[in-house]
Amino acid sequence: FQALSESEKLARLREGQNFLILVDQFEEFFTHEENYSAGVASPLAQITVNVLSETIRIAQRENLPIWVLFTMRSDYIGQCVAFHGFAELIGESTYFVPRLTREEFQAVIENPIELNGDRITPRLTQRLLNDLGDGIDQLPVLQHALHRIWHAANEGKDPLDLLHYALVGGLAPTKLPEQDRPLFERYLESLSPEEKTLYSTPRLRNVLNFHAEWLYQKLDKLYAARYQESLPLPLLQRIVEGIFVSLTRIDEGRAVRARLSVQEITDILGLEGLTTETVCRVAALYRDLAVSFLQPPLYPDQSPLLSPTDTLTVSHEALIRNWDRLIRWAETQAQSVRIFRELKFQVQRWLENNQSPRLLLSGGAYQYFSEWYYSVQPNAPWMRRYIPPEELVPDIEPLTQALALRDAIELYLARSKARIERNRRLLLLALGVITVLFLLSLVALYYANIQRQLAERNALEARRQAQLAQEQRLLAERNALEARNQQLIAEKERLIALQQKLLAENALRIAQAERANAERQRQIAETQRRIAELEREKALVQQRIAENQTRLAEAARINAEYNQALAEYQTQLALHQRNRALILQSLFLAALSEEQTRKGHPEVGAQLALKALPRRIADPTDRPYVEEAEAALYYALHAYLYPKPPRQLIGHKNRVVYATFSPDGKQLATASWDKTIRLWDAETGASREVLRGHTHIVEKVYFSQDLRYLVSLAEDFSARIWDLQSGVSTARLWGHRDDLTHVALSRDAKVILTTSLDKTARLWRGPSGEPLATLSTDSEVLSGALTAEGKKAAVGTRSGSLYLWPTEGGNPLRVAAHSAPIVQVVLSPDETRLLCLSDDGTASLWDWEGHALVRLKGHTGALKAAAFSPDGQKIVTAASDSTLRVWEASTGQLLHTLTGHKGVPYAVQWSPTGRHILSIGTDQKALLWSGRTFLRLTEYS
Numbered sequence: 001f002q003a004l005s006e007s008e009k010l011a012r013l014r015e016g017q018n019f020l021i022l023v024d025q026f027e028e029f030f031t032h033e034e035n036y037s038a039g040v041a042s043p044l045a046q047i048t049v050n051v052l053s054e055t056i057r058i059a060q061r062e063n064l065p066i067w068v069l070f071t072m073r074s075d076y077i078g079q080c081v082a083f084h085g086f087a088e089l090i091g092e093s094t095y096f097v098p099r100l101t102r103e104e105f106q107a108v109i110e111n112p113i114e115l116n117g118d119r120i121t122p123r124l125t126q127r128l129l130n131d132l133g134d135g136i137d138q139l140p141v142l143q144h145a146l147h148r149i150w151h152a153a154n155e156g157k158d159p160l161d162l163l164h165y166a167l168v169g170g171l172a173p174t175k176l177p178e179q180d181r182p183l184f185e186r187y188l189e190s191l192s193p194e195e196k197t198l199y200s201t202p203r204l205r206n207v208l209n210f211h212a213e214w215l216y217q218k219l220d221k222l223y224a225a226r227y228q229e230s231l232p233l234p235l236l237q238r239i240v241e242g243i244f245v246s247l248t249r250i251d252e253g254r255a256v257r258a259r260l261s262v263q264e265i266t267d268i269l270g271l272e273g274l275t276t277e278t279v280c281r282v283a284a285l286y287r288d289l290a291v292s293f294l295q296p297p298l299y300p301d302q303s304p305l306l307s308p309t310d311t312l313t314v315s316h317e318a319l320i321r322n323w324d325r326l327i328r329w330a331e332t333q334a335q336s337v338r339i340f341r342e343l344k345f346q347v348q349r350w351l352e353n354n355q356s357p358r359l360l361l362s363g364g365a366y367q368y369f370s371e372w373y374y375s376v377q378p379n380a381p382w383m384r385r386y387i388p389p390e391e392l393v394p395d396i397e398p399l400t401q402a403l404a405l406r407d408a409i410e411l412y413l414a415r416s417k418a419r420i421e422r423n424r425r426l427l428l429l430a431l432g433v434i435t436v437l438f439l440l441s442l443v444a445l446y447y448a449n450i451q452r453q454l455a456e457r458n459a460l461e462a463r464r465q466a467q468l469a470q471e472q473r474l475l476a477e478r479n480a481l482e483a484r485n486q487q488l489i490a491e492k493e494r495l496i497a498l499q500q501k502l503l504a505e506n507a508l509r510i511a512q513a514e515r516a517n518a519e520r521q522r523q524i525a526e527t528q529r530r531i532a533e534l535e536r537e538k539a540l541v542q543q544r545i546a547e548n549q550t551r552l553a554e555a556a557r558i559n560a561e562y563n564q565a566l567a568e569y570q571t572q573l574a575l576h577q578r579n580r581a582l583i584l585q586s587l588f589l590a591a592l593s594e595e596q597t598r599k600g601h602p603e604v605g606a607q608l609a610l611k612a613l614p615r616r617i618a619d620p621t622d623r624p625y626v627e628e629a630e631a632a633l634y635y636a637l638h639a640y641l642y643p644k645p646p647r648q649l650i651g652h653k654n655r656v657v658y659a660t661f662s663p664d665g666k667q668l669a670t671a672s673w674d675k676t677i678r679l680w681d682a683e684t685g686a687s688r689e690v691l692r693g694h695t696h697i698v699e700k701v702y703f704s705q706d707l708r709y710l711v712s713l714a715e716d717f718s719a720r721i722w723d724l725q726s727g728v729s730t731a732r733l734w735g736h737r738d739d740l741t742h743v744a745l746s747r748d749a750k751v752i753l754t755t756s757l758d759k760t761a762r763l764w765r766g767p768s769g770e771p772l773a774t775l776s777t778d779s780e781v782l783s784g785a786l787t788a789e790g791k792k793a794a795v796g797t798r799s800g801s802l803y804l805w806p807t808e809g810g811n812p813l814r815v816a817a818h819s820a821p822i823v824q825v826v827l828s829p830d831e832t833r834l835l836c837l838s839d840d841g842t843a844s845l846w847d848w849e850g851h852a853l854v855r856l857k858g859h860t861g862a863l864k865a866a867a868f869s870p871d872g873q874k875i876v877t878a879a880s881d882s883t884l885r886v887w888e889a890s891t892g893q894l895l896h897t898l899t900g901h902k903g904v905p906y907a908v909q910w911s912p913t914g915r916h917i918l919s920i921g922t923d924q925k926a927l928l929w930s931g932r933t934f935l936r937l938t939e940y941s
Helices: 006-015 043-062 074-082 086-092 102-115 122-131 138-152 162-167 181-189 193-199 204-217 219-227 233-246 262-269 276-287 317-322 324-352 363-376 380-385 398-598 602-611 627-641
Strands: 019-023 066-070 248-251 254-257 311-314 656-661 667-672 676-681 687-692 698-703 709-714 719-723 728-733 740-745 751-756 760-765 770-776 781-786 792-797 801-806 813-816 822-827 833-838 843-847 852-856 863-868 874-879 883-888 894-899 905-910 916-921 926-930 936-940
Touching (some): 043 066, 043 086, 102 122, 102 138, 122 162, 138 162, 138 204, 138 317, 193 204, 204 219, 204 317, 204 324, 219 276, 233 262, 233 276, 233 324, 248 324, 262 276, 262 311, 262 380, 311 317, 317 324, 324 363, 324 398, 380 398, 398 602, 398 627, 602 627, 656 698, 667 698, 676 698, 698 740, 709 740, 719 751, 728 760, 751 781, 751 792, 760 781, 760 792, 792 822, 801 833, 822 863, 833 863, 843 874, 874 905, 883 905
Parallel strands (some): 019 066, 740 781, 781 822
Antiparallel strands (some): 248 254, 676 687, 698 709, 709 719, 719 728, 740 751, 751 760, 760 770, 781 792, 792 801, 822 833, 833 843, 843 852, 863 874, 874 883, 883 894, 905 916, 916 926, 926 936
């Protein structure tokens, strides 16, 4: 190739095929000690990486169609420096895979379930998305949880729901719906106390831990059921612990997988009588496809036995990070490895110094190492695993070297113990001598202390006598001073008493004068009070005379009104008794009508129902209106007009996902997962035509008003225009980069509007499919509407924005209509107003100039559908609060609330005459309502 000319090289390259070398999970190059240990790569690993690196350099230099793709965890990038020049190559073309978005995680959950033909409830999907959290184990933990939930749901035969999530340990019972809690509580009562503890910490991560713990506790039963022989549970659990601990190790603080042969694991366990066959049988319980904790996987009808040289490994490191018991095992094992390496270092240093006694262990160190060694009792195969390869002698069997190391450790510990015992005996003798000398010193010190205390006591008594004499002198001086003070106080009190006497005499004279003056004032006031009392009594007499006259007039008026009310009551009582009898008669006739209709006589049932209804509802003299009678009439008319059972439309080869009638009601179009559209005769149910051309699932179809064209949208982000006369696709509307959400057509399909989650709306010319214009919005476009002439369009987005778009020119107008997504845009019959439905529970009415006309508030849940009355004066809305509400379109006044659905009404329509309203809900019921009285007329299940 190199000898060819440049033109011939290029010709050969064009003819050749691209060559891709994929190196997956490259981080495991660093987690296995045979490749990488203590920051140094092995020679074989260096050769392998150098070959790949040189291949890359040659391909770059010679422009060869060769690519090498490495996939690895980002936290191992720093260790690539162990290979010369490799870190630079990685740095030139590194691509960090971004985290999945919430929508991508939702697709991860729902798409595999749908492809398998199973079902999952939206509330379980949202709960799993909310429980995901952060971390590197999101996908494997989610995958295992879905696998366990699928098994709990009778292997997908039941819809996957919150109850199954709780059964596998992922959801607390307090978060279950009310109807599911008794089922879960009864299941919990049937469990043992050990099994109940598995439900103590419900969360998504606990599903994996729950499964592993359940297997660990049921090992004896699972083993007996699989092999028809029993082993003690503690022995099986010891084998499982040995398997997983052998296949797990801590690498620079990270828990990573390891690979060991069955023989190596058996040797490390070191249990008496344990064979590789028993280890294989126990490991098979975790290799089963329903568990998949160990590899290689065990397929159905495959023998569980492996060759002693076959290797085992943990399926995914997520198990190591999420099984609590394995985390504790791994940490304990890592601590044992650290202590073993410290002890090995001490022993090797002791041996290298000719077993010098000064290098033996001291008391504290001996206790530290001996407690670990005699409690763990590591055997030679275990030690062999943790001896670095560079420390092994090439010509001697590694296991022999491990046995020699174990004997050296036991000798080192025994010598250290003997030295510690000898030092302890010498220390006890020295302590005895020191104790005798110390006691003699204490006796001498005690005698000297007694003499010192006696001298101090005599000096203290002398100081106390001198202080007492001083205190007595000071007391005598204080008593003389106190007597002089008492004499001065007595003289001062006598002068004060004389002053108070003079003041009291003066106050007495003033009080006598004030009493005389007050008496004169009281006599004057008494005279004025008597005069006022006489005037008040005179006015009171006149008032009583006027009140008596008023009472006489009121009594006469009340008597007249009583007589009139008595007459009206007697009239109303007679009318009520008559109406009550007529109501009972109407109810009897309605029940009789339904009975005749059920017996196959709908014409008799209709006549009986008509007799039970008034001729004119507004006439008070006619019989009262009874809702049951009108329902019976509709029941009889329906049975008379449609005596045959509904027809089944058979033809599609997969699930039918959408159906719609043509505007004239004579045709029905259905869309299916089989990528086809079928047209049916609405009267006979016969298949008229099959429209083929889509390469993906067809989601929705739309008829044009003139019945000439049909537009369909599919999962490949495109739509197709079909000529209904020829049955041929005239154009494919291609250009959106995400799922289409809605299609709207002008009356003659000359203008077509498509909306998409790619944040755009597009206009197309029909039937050629020529692109006319594109509108870019601030977020995903969820809904749209187009006038009959195709001159104006409106679209609603997830951000709550409404875009008003003149299709023949001019800039679109953006209106902040809602704070939540706009799920539907509905045109009024005269096309002058637009109704926006939002997830915030409100609807808003707008004109084409962007003026807000009315806002409809009252629903307590997200709005799902709406319809105008034929005259455009009323609006009916349906919401997730299970109600329908009727509004005055001009004022927004709530006219009536319709209750009857037990589920969510998702579709509502006003009849062309305005006399009826039809609603359809998730409770699998269609309800027919009166468009005038808003009473429920009948129910279709």
